[in-house]
Amino acid sequence: MTLTRQGGFRPIGQILAHDILPALQGAPRLPLRVSSIGTTDPDDADAPRERCLALGEVTCPDEAMRLAELAVCRADHPGAVALPGFQPRLAVIEDRSHGLVLAGAIRAGVILWQPPVASDAEARRIVTEASRLRGQAFAADGRGDRKTASALRVRASLLEARLVDPFWRATAAALLSLPQAA
Structure with a gap:
């Protein structure tokens, strides 16, 4: 008699190796911080200044991308009110230890994510x-x-x-x- 595997069940070793262990390895690097880097044009200086505005924190990379894209398409940059003339240039996603997860140029209300x-x-x-x-x-x-x-x-x-x-x-x-x- 030969046992056949049903399509819906996976061995516990495969579940551990592909689902649980990668999640545990990434846990110390969470949350992911989403921010926007841009320039301000202050009246008292003759050169624009670089500024970084935090957009929020999330627990997975695809949520971070959605948060960044939503903020950019809505032109909703928290804290930009206090920075006159803020022009976002880059969207950045970093992990807890400041490791770069993903970044992209902001152009015309969209993010052009750069390939790693x-x-x-x-x-x-x-x-x-x-x-x-x-x-x-x-x-x-x-x-x-x-x-x-x-x-x-x-x-x-x-x-x-x-x-x-x-x-x-x-x-x-x-x-x-x-x-x-x-």
């Missing part, structure tokens, strides 16, 4: 390129060319948005591969 790096070698290349861009921005600031310096810093920060913590890389890649609801 696939390897440590790719991360090193991105760090090198972002450092080069920041060096060029520093030189442009020294020449008094603030517009070029700002554009170079924006390019560097978009590259750095791909530097997802190794723990979250597979999760972030999986989230970005899922079709988004309209």
Whole structure:
């Protein structure tokens, strides 16, 4: 007599390995913090200032993406009232230990999530390129060319948005591969 498995039941070892253990490993890294990074244009200074506004905390990456997307599409940035001229530039999701889970550029009320790096070698290349861009921005600031310096810093920060913590890389890649609801 041969036993056949029914489609609805899984062995306890498979449940432990695929469902419970990954959840336990990620628990110390929760909650996830969602924030918006942007610039303010204060009247008393001649250069815009970078600011980070907290949008909230959630317990899973897909909830964090929804929270960020909702805040961006509604232009609802808590605390922005106290910051005159706040212009959000990046949406950022970080874990409890400040490891980057996912980040994306904010354009026209939507978030363009940046794909995570696939390897440590790719991360090193991105760090090198972002450092080069920041060096060029520093030189442009020294020449008094603030517009070029700002554009170079924006390019560097978009590259750095791909530097997802190794723990979250597979999760972030999986989230970005899922079709988004309209």
